[in-house]
Amino acid sequence: MMLQDGSTQLLCLTATSGVPLFTRGASRQLPFSIIGSLNGVHMFGGGQEVVLSSCETEGGGKVVWRVFHDSVMLIAVSGSGHGGAGSGKEKEAHLQRLLENVWNCMVLVLGEEELVNIRNVERLKRDLRSCFNLIDQLLEEKQEGILGNLTHCADSLLPPNPSLVQAAVDGFTQAADSEFGCLLVHGRMVSATEKWWRLAPQEIVLLAALMRTLSASGSSSCDYPVFLPHGSPTVAHRLLRFQLLPGADVCVLCGPTPSLQRAQSGLVVRFWAPLAETLRECLTVGGRCLPASVSLHPDVLAFLLINRETRRSISCVLCSHTTTKPSAAPVLSNGRCWELLKLFYNFSITRYFSQEETLCASQDESAQRNTTEEFVRGFTHQPLQCYLVTEECKSYGLQTAQHQLFLLVPPSVPTFALRTVATQTLTDIVTATGF
Amino acid sequence: MAAFPSLAAPGSVVVSDWHRCKESKEFFSKILQKMRRKNFGLLESPVMPPHAAVDTVDYKVFLTGKSGVGKTSLAARLAGLSVPKVHYETTGIEVSVIYWPVKLRDSGRVLFFRLQLWDCGDNASRRFDHLLPSCKEQVDAVLFLFSFTDRTSFDDLSNQITKWTEPSVCHIVKVVVGTKYDLFMHCDVTERDVQDFQETWRLPLLRVGGEVSEGLGDVAPVLNCLAEQLWHQDCIAAGSTCRQTREKTVTLI
Ligand SMILES: Nc1nc2c(ncn2[C@@H]2O[C@H](COP(=O)(O)OP(=O)(O)OP(=O)(O)O)[C@@H](O)[C@H]2O)c(=O)[nH]1
Ligand SMILES: [Mg+2]
Numbered sequence: 001m002m003l004q005d006g007s008t009q010l011l012c013l014t015a016t017s018g019v020p021l022f023t024r025g026a027s028r029q030l031p032f033s034i035i036g037s038l039n040g041v042h043m044f045g046g047g048q049e050v051v052l053s054s055c056e057t058e059g060g061g062k063v064v065w066r067v068f069h070d071s072v073m074l075i076a077v078s079g080s081g082h083g084g085a086g087s088g089k090e091k092e093a094h095l096q097r098l099l100e101n102v103w104n105c106m107v108l109v110l111g112e113e114e115l116v117n118i119r120n121v122e123r124l125k126r127d128l129r130s131c132f133n134l135i136d137q138l139l140e141e142k143q144e145g146i147l148g149n150l151t152h153c154a155d156s157l158l159p160p161n162p163s164l165v166q167a168a169v170d171g172f173t174q175a176a177d178s179e180f181g182c183l184l185v186h187g188r189m190v191s192a193t194e195k196w197w198r199l200a201p202q203e204i205v206l207l208a209a210l211m212r213t214l215s216a217s218g219s220s221s222c223d224y225p226v227f228l229p230h231g232s233p234t235v236a237h238r239l240l241r242f243q244l245l246p247g248a249d250v251c252v253l254c255g256p257t258p259s260l261q262r263a264q265s266g267l268v269v270r271f272w273a274p275l276a277e278t279l280r281e282c283l284t285v286g287g288r289c290l291p292a293s294v295s296l297h298p299d300v301l302a303f304l305l306i307n308r309e310t311r312r313s314i315s316c317v318l319c320s321h322t323t324t325k326p327s328a329a330p331v332l333s334n335g336r337c338w339e340l341l342k343l344f345y346n347f348s349i350t351r352y353f354s355q356e357e358t359l360c361a362s363q364d365e366s367a368q369r370n371t372t373e374e375f376v377r378g379f380t381h382q383p384l385q386c387y388l389v390t391e392e393c394k395s396y397g398l399q400t401a402q403h404q405l406f407l408l409v410p411p412s413v414p415t416f417a418l419r420t421v422a423t424q425t426l427t428d429i430v431t432a433t434g435f
Numbered sequence: 436m437a438a439f440p441s442l443a444a445p446g447s448v449v450v451s452d453w454h455r456c457k458e459s460k461e462f463f464s465k466i467l468q469k470m471r472r473k474n475f476g477l478l479e480s481p482v483m484p485p486h487a488a489v490d491t492v493d494y495k496v497f498l499t500g501k502s503g504v505g506k507t508s509l510a511a512r513l514a515g516l517s518v519p520k521v522h523y524e525t526t527g528i529e530v531s532v533i534y535w536p537v538k539l540r541d542s543g544r545v546l547f548f549r550l551q552l553w554d555c556g557d558n559a560s561r562r563f564d565h566l567l568p569s570c571k572e573q574v575d576a577v578l579f580l581f582s583f584t585d586r587t588s589f590d591d592l593s594n595q596i597t598k599w600t601e602p603s604v605c606h607i608v609k610v611v612v613g614t615k616y617d618l619f620m621h622c623d624v625t626e627r628d629v630q631d632f633q634e635t636w637r638l639p640l641l642r643v644g645g646e647v648s649e650g651l652g653d654v655a656p657v658l659n660c661l662a663e664q665l666w667h668q669d670c671i672a673a674g675s676t677c678r679q680t681r682e683k684t685v686t687l688i
Contacts, residue, residue: 219531220551222527224526225563238565245479
């Protein structure tokens with residue numbers, strides 16, 4: 001029921017005149033007449049003082065609109081996929097989030113000024129091409145194990161030696177005339193300065209996505225101008241990134257100094273060479289996100305654990321699991337496990353749990369979120385746990401004041417045992433790592 | 436052109452095709468991993484056994500050319516990575532570090548060249564003023580890129596090169612690279628054009644294109660040419676200022 005795929009197409013137009021700025025996603029582009037109608041119907045609503053924010057087609061497709069700063073309209077059109085009962089709400093939430101992320105990408109690269117006060121449409125069209133790399137990645141969502149675009153929590157990796165790494169990040173950042181620095185291993189946040197954690201959650205996730213792209217390009221270092229969609233939408237900062245070891249990147253957000261060259265030749269080796277072994281240890285943690293010393297309940301197929309206060313998350317899929325029981329249900333691939341984990345997260349968040357209010361949720365978004373809140377308010381209590389049984393796996397969600405845990409186990413585990421597995425997993429991880 | 440330093444004739448300073456010689460294996464094996472090029476983090480470098488240790492010389496190389504000409508692709512190709520299929524604009528500066536062992540012809544001495552390739556997105560460099568100065572700061576060589584499929588990129592070369600002829604920058608090594616040589620069906624620049632250009636400017640001109648192949652044969656001509664000109668230029672500089680030697684050896688761990 002909650003399972004869906006189907007490709008998503010993204011349209012971007014000027015809000016006032018409906019001039020198409022770009023389209024991305026889906027190999028088969030929508031005809032111009034349909035794009036025109038999608039814009040027209042939204043404008044028509046506007047004329048009647050109605051904000052059209054989403055609609056569903058008979059076949060289970062979905063269209064979501066959103067206008068940013070009365071200047072740029074983004075429309076997401078998603079294919080029918082599996083459709084079926086109840087899939088609409090999750091899909092809508094997902095597309096709303098996508099549009100917000102896409103807008104943030106555009107601001108990150110171009111700055112708000114150019115997007116909000118459009119002077120020359122042709123020029124804007126040309127400039128927008130520089131955002132395609134990040135936008136395409138948002139649409140493809142092909143990076144397994146990265147859930148930040150969905151959760152707006154920083155995908156993290158817990159190192160065996162947190163204090164050593166923290167000290168190095170702090171020292172290096174300070175030496176680079178900055179207060180904002182972080183270390184990424186396998187594209188996940190290992191450590192960051194206090195100020196970095198005070199950036200808006202969307203910014204943290206977006207910067208991490210940018211750093212992953214840069215890291216994947218194989219280059220050794222970068223100097224990228226970035227606007228911060230919430231903290232500094234009109235003044236660009238410099239994102240300096242250094243590949244310390246393949247898979248381990250340190251980043252700082254700077255002003256005019258130091259130059260990339262000076263930072264690279266003067267600071268990188270000085271601060272990080274003594275930590276090479278520690279970094280290698282972080283790299284060996286790998287996709288598990290947890291040091292090997294933390295043991296997990298043998299029935300856990302996959303989990304996502306969110307710290308609601310720090311807005312960090314760890315997640316992993318333990319693939320080896322299914323192969324041990326030949327009689328059990330068909331083996332789930334790693335990719336499918338990640339997909340199920342995302343779907344279950346979306347399912348729980350849109351129905352039972354609440355997603356942390358992000359700092360700057362727009363009116364549209366909070367309006368959309370109200371549907372969940374209304375539902376939740378219908379209860380005299382706050383749901384703390386929820387579960388879902390499907391043919392492929394059993395899923396369990398659990399929320400405390402501090403954490404949210406989403407867990408997948410094989411269908412062979414009796415349903416009454418889910419809660420025990422979940423609470424034990426939460427305790428195991430939190431006790432061992434203090435996450 | 437008088438504004439340029441003398442050129443080293445190809446193969447006069449470094450042994451060309453050295454990667455094909457048996458004796459070079461122990462050096463080239465340090466930049467390979469499972470038959471592919473090894474990716475070095477900034478904390479890493481090729482490490483030779485103590486008895487065979489060689490010096491590493493570090494150079495900064497700036498890649499310039501209009502958007503879409505293939506700067507990012509060339510950097511990836513030279514680093515042994517796969518070339519991006521679609522054109523995504525580079526929205527800042529990306530530096531790739533490449534290690535390349537070279538044997539000097541005269542002395543028989545072996546050196547590891549550490550080439551930092553500075554790739555700056557063309558459109559980004561127009562949007563943000565601070566990017567180009569950063570690329571040009573203490574640069575040792577410039578690679579001027581044009582695409583065989585884009586006439587304007589070729590026609591613009593002279594303008595670009597002229598900017599690097601002033602006395603303060605004329606000593607900087609200059610090499611021209613023509614990209615997309617594989618797309619001969621769409622070729623927009625003739626051999627005759629290239630010849631005329633070379634007669635005017637007398638700069639080394641290399642052609643690249645096609646899928647990145649397994650071996651080193653693809654990248655060797657470009658990297659050897661760069662290394663040769665850089666070393667040659669260093670020798671001239673050392674001669675004129677007497678005792679100036681290159682102290683750019685890198686910290687190893
Ligand atoms: N066939 C072929 N295609 C190439 C070659 N070099 C680059 N390309 C293609 O040309 C396009 C643009 O290449 P990039 O390297 O991204 O261009 P760039 O110079 O870095 O452009 P900016 O970052 O915008 O300044 C990409 O789609 C590449 O696949 C080549 O030698 N042969
Ligand atoms: Mg580029």
